[in-house]
Amino acid sequence: MTSQLIKGKNIVKDDWVTAELAETEQIVRMQAGKIVAFKLSGEDYPGEEQVKNSIFPATGKTLLPLKVFILHQEELSERLANGEIGIWFSTHEEIHSVTGTIGDLNDFPLIAIHVEKFADGRIFSIGSQLRNKYNFKNELRAFGDVLRDQIFFLKRSGFNSYLIRKDRDAKDAIKGLDDFSDPYQGASDIEDPVWKRRKR
Amino acid sequence: MYKYDQIDQKIVNERVDQYQSQLNRYLNKELSDEEFRPLRLQNGLYIQRHAPMLRVAIPYGLLSSNQLHKLANIADKYDRGYGHFSTRQNIQFNWPKLEETPDILRELAEVEMHAIQTSGNCIRNITTDQFAGVTDDEIIDPRHIAEIIRQWSTFHPEFALLPRKFKIAITGSKKDRALVQCHDIGLEFFINSNKEMTIKVWVGGGLGRTPIIGSVIKNELGWEHILTYCEAILRVYNLYGRRDNMYKARIKILVKSLGIEAFRKLVEDEWSYIKNGPNTINTEELSRVKKYFSEPAYKKDIKNHLKDYESNKAFSQWLSRSTNTHKKKGYRAVTFSLKETGCAPGDASSTQMRAVSNLSDKYSFGEIRVSHEQNLILADVQEDELYELWNEAKEYHLVTPNIGLLTDIICCPGGDFCSLANAKSIPIAQSIQDLFNDMDYLHDIGDININISGCMNACGHHHVGHIGILGVDKDGSEWYQVTLGGNQGNFASIGKVIGPSFSADEIPFIIRKIIEVYLKNRQEEEIFIDCVSRIGLEPFKNYIYKKVEA
Numbered sequence: 001m002t003s004q005l006i007k008g009k010n011i012v013k014d015d016w017v018t019a020e021l022a023e024t025e026q027i028v029r030m031q032a033g034k035i036v037a038f039k040l041s042g043e044d045y046p047g048e049e050q051v052k053n054s055i056f057p058a059t060g061k062t063l064l065p066l067k068v069f070i071l072h073q074e075e076l077s078e079r080l081a082n083g084e085i086g087i088w089f090s091t092h093e094e095i096h097s098v099t100g101t102i103g104d105l106n107d108f109p110l111i112a113i114h115v116e117k118f119a120d121g122r123i124f125s126i127g128s129q130l131r132n133k134y135n136f137k138n139e140l141r142a143f144g145d146v147l148r149d150q151i152f153f154l155k156r157s158g159f160n161s162y163l164i165r166k167d168r169d170a171k172d173a174i175k176g177l178d179d180f181s182d183p184y185q186g187a188s189d190i191e192d193p194v195w196k197r198r199k200r
Numbered sequence: 201m202y203k204y205d206q207i208d209q210k211i212v213n214e215r216v217d218q219y220q221s222q223l224n225r226y227l228n229k230e231l232s233d234e235e236f237r238p239l240r241l242q243n244g245l246y247i248q249r250h251a252p253m254l255r256v257a258i259p260y261g262l263l264s265s266n267q268l269h270k271l272a273n274i275a276d277k278y279d280r281g282y283g284h285f286s287t288r289q290n291i292q293f294n295w296p297k298l299e300e301t302p303d304i305l306r307e308l309a310e311v312e313m314h315a316i317q318t319s320g321n322c323i324r325n326i327t328t329d330q331f332a333g334v335t336d337d338e339i340i341d342p343r344h345i346a347e348i349i350r351q352w353s354t355f356h357p358e359f360a361l362l363p364r365k366f367k368i369a370i371t372g373s374k375k376d377r378a379l380v381q382c383h384d385i386g387l388e389f390f391i392n393s394n395k396e397m398t399i400k401v402w403v404g405g406g407l408g409r410t411p412i413i414g415s416v417i418k419n420e421l422g423w424e425h426i427l428t429y430c431e432a433i434l435r436v437y438n439l440y441g442r443r444d445n446m447y448k449a450r451i452k453i454l455v456k457s458l459g460i461e462a463f464r465k466l467v468e469d470e471w472s473y474i475k476n477g478p479n480t481i482n483t484e485e486l487s488r489v490k491k492y493f494s495e496p497a498y499k500k501d502i503k504n505h506l507k508d509y510e511s512n513k514a515f516s517q518w519l520s521r522s523t524n525t526h527k528k529k530g531y532r533a534v535t536f537s538l539k540e541t542g543c544a545p546g547d548a549s550s551t552q553m554r555a556v557s558n559l560s561d562k563y564s565f566g567e568i569r570v571s572h573e574q575n576l577i578l579a580d581v582q583e584d585e586l587y588e589l590w591n592e593a594k595e596y597h598l599v600t601p602n603i604g605l606l607t608d609i610i611c612c613p614g615g616d617f618c619s620l621a622n623a624k625s626i627p628i629a630q631s632i633q634d635l636f637n638d639m640d641y642l643h644d645i646g647d648i649n650i651n652i653s654g655c656m657n658a659c660g661h662h663h664v665g666h667i668g669i670l671g672v673d674k675d676g677s678e679w680y681q682v683t684l685g686g687n688q689g690n691f692a693s694i695g696k697v698i699g700p701s702f703s704a705d706e707i708p709f710i711i712r713k714i715i716e717v718y719l720k721n722r723q724e725e726e727i728f729i730d731c732v733s734r735i736g737l738e739p740f741k742n743y744i745y746k747k748v749e750a
Contacts, residue, residue, distance in 0.1 A: 119238050119321070121361025125438045128358050133473055149222065149239055156357030179218045182207055184351040185427070186478035187358065193478060194207055194351075195485040 004170045007161040009177060011170050016086060016110060018063045019056035021046045063088050063112055086110030091122040105136045112141040124157040131158035131188040148176035158188035201262050201567060202347045202492045204312045212309045215316055219243050220302040244318030245301060254293045254301055255318040256308060258570050260328045260346040261289030265557040265566040270311045272553035278304050284613060285546045287661055289327050289570040290318055294617055316354055321362045323353040328370045329377045330571035333493060334579045336527045340372035340389040340397055344490045348481060352427050359434050363441035364449035381405045381414045381692040382664060384451045385430060397423045403433060404455030407658035411694045412452045415460040427479040432471035496565040496580060502530030504583045515590055517643060518601035530583050536576045536598040541633040544626045545611040546574030555596040563589050573610055605642045606650060607633045610661055614654030621654030623671025623678035628652055628707055635708040645715055648728040664688040666729045667714060668695040680707050684740060685732045698737055699745050710744060717743050
């Protein structure tokens with residue numbers, strides 16, 4: 001099978017293994033209207049049990065769920081130093097609540113954000129914060145419901161790799177990166193707005 | 201007005217290509233209905249009751265004669281010869297064919313127009329005062345900042361898929377005609393004590409299902425920070441606004457549930473690291489955009505001989521209702537009413553559009569404005585040409601002298617067209633206009649707004665109508681709830697429901713009863729809304745429901 005991963009503007013082989021969260025039947029309803037971690041459905045996710053039950057490969061480049069990494073942080077320190085640990089989290093999770101506990105984000109060669117639904121635009125603000133607020137410099141990947149028509153926005157929000165949904169043609173999706181050639185506003189990729197870049 | 205350079209034109213052209221590709225992939229079944237939906241919506245395309253509806257952007261309500269001419273041609277070529285001007289100062293076509301929508305966009309691009317972000321969960325058309333630049337109570341012309349915000353918000357990558365739609369309004373006058381307190385973000389320009397252009401920022405206002413007047417998040421913001429500050433507000437909203445329930449997804453719900461203090465703190469935290477960042481506006485950019493809005497070549501010493509026409513009652517009535525004072529001596533702003541009895545409020549035929557386009561070339565420097573009250577405006581007409589203009593416009597049914605009067609009804613398309621509506625709204629407006637057909641009586645009643653929405657989404661702004669009418673569905677039939685005491689402007693307020701709802705047939709007579717109570721109770725020169733504020737709802741309720749004389 002050809003790869004679904006776009007890095008920069010090319011399709012490349014994915015040399016990371018993504019560790020999934022364990023299956024769960026636990027549902028926690030959160031109170032409405034507060035700043036809490038909402039999944040699109042309004043449930044808390046992942047739950048504590050689920051994090052505990054999640055398993056992952058013992059060697060090689062491994063992309064771990066954020067909460068699973070935190071749980072196993074000490075035993076993973078050597079692998080982290082070897083550059084073989086990345087983390088992923090979903091759009092409802094908040095990186096700022098754990099930045100103090102997981103050390104320097106730039107120790108991770110890869111951070112990936114999972115977007116459950118195309119219409120969930122939180123991923124863009126998360127990308128922007130990772131680049132501009134937390135100065136994350138390494139590979140930032142989007143995966144999940146990732147399609148041609150969001151990747152221009154993802155690129156501009158600081159992402160540089162995109163795992164296209166399995167049933168779609170990644171080669172076709174690359175075209176989306178060039179939808180617009182000279183955007184108006186400054187963002188994470190091109191920082192200056194057009195009026196500073198060009199004589200108007 | 202603003203003219204595109206190569207950069208603007210290229211973005212709009214690239215958008216047409218992108219949309220064409222999206223539509224092709226949808227028609228080839230490479231995109232599902234669900235996947236195409238947010239894409240078509242961001243381009244103003246709704247799937248309606250009868251056909252798709254295409255909403256075309258009119259940035260801050262400003263049109264050139266050339267653009268209006270093009271809209272008329274599009275109405276003839278792709279639609280049924282008319283268009284509907286909306287409360288967001290945009291225009292909607294109700295009968296285009298899906299396959300032809302890219303062709304329409306291509307034609308629009310030829311005259312520097314588009315349908316970008318006219319719908320969907322993104323930053324919508326920026327709106328402002330229809331009298332910007334010409335009104336004598338203006339402190340700052342808001343149009344150049346509106347244009348800068350338009351460009352910044354166009355395809356802003358971070359805010360392309362928000363929890364819900366997001367509306368920004370700007371005012372620079374003493375009297376707010378842009379409803380800034382009823383917007384997701386409202387920007388009120390003023391000059392601070394150091395004589396600098398400054399902005400008071402309102403957040404979390406809105407109509408819809410849960411009407412809320414906005415809160416002030418920042419009392420004084422330097423103009424150069426407006427983009428980064430909006431970015432901070434939008435980032436907090438994008439991350440924390442609810443996405444599990446679309447009825448609770450607007451920023452107003454987030455602001456209300458957190459409280460303005462907590463919300464402000466989150467915004468200030470975000471702003472702290474982007475303040476003074478690359479999107480901070482510099483004076484070069486401000487002056488570049490500003491020069492597009494410089495004054496036209498006004499004439500001096502215009503002889504005003506309006507007195508000669510005093511005996512012409514129809515003209516005098518029009519002069520008093522449909523023209524506004526102007527900052528330049530000898531000029532007035534003229535409002536063409538799209539509220540003639542028998543026509544759907546806000547609708548204009550292609551013939552009318554062409555006529556307005558031609559009249560603007562002849563009398564008003566070739567520019568037209570659309571008001572959120574759904575009328576068309578020529579902003580710079582010489583007083584000595586008003587009579588000729590009136591005479592010419594009469595033929596096209598544009599001079600009904602009802603601006604600001606009871607029959608100048610704000611109305612959404614309603615159940616006749618919109619698939620969201622619970623009830624029809626256009627026939628309600630028409631039945632009220634039919635009952636109140638005596639122009640002298642209307643002038644005697646004076647200033648009053650009736651706003652009608654066919655559903656909770658409140659496109660007809662019923663909450664802020666002095667009289668608001670809301671279509672509701674009860675066991676499958678259409679009923680209408682009436683509110684009193686809503687108001688727009690600097691003293692915005694949300695109307696209160698007077699009691700159980702009415703059938704469509706009853707509505708005009710209920711309006712008549714409301715007016716009777718007002719006429720009995722008003723003090724000298726007291727306008728309707730002031731009278732309602734003074735006497736309260738009881739006399740109206742008693743008369744309508746208990747038949748107690750007021």
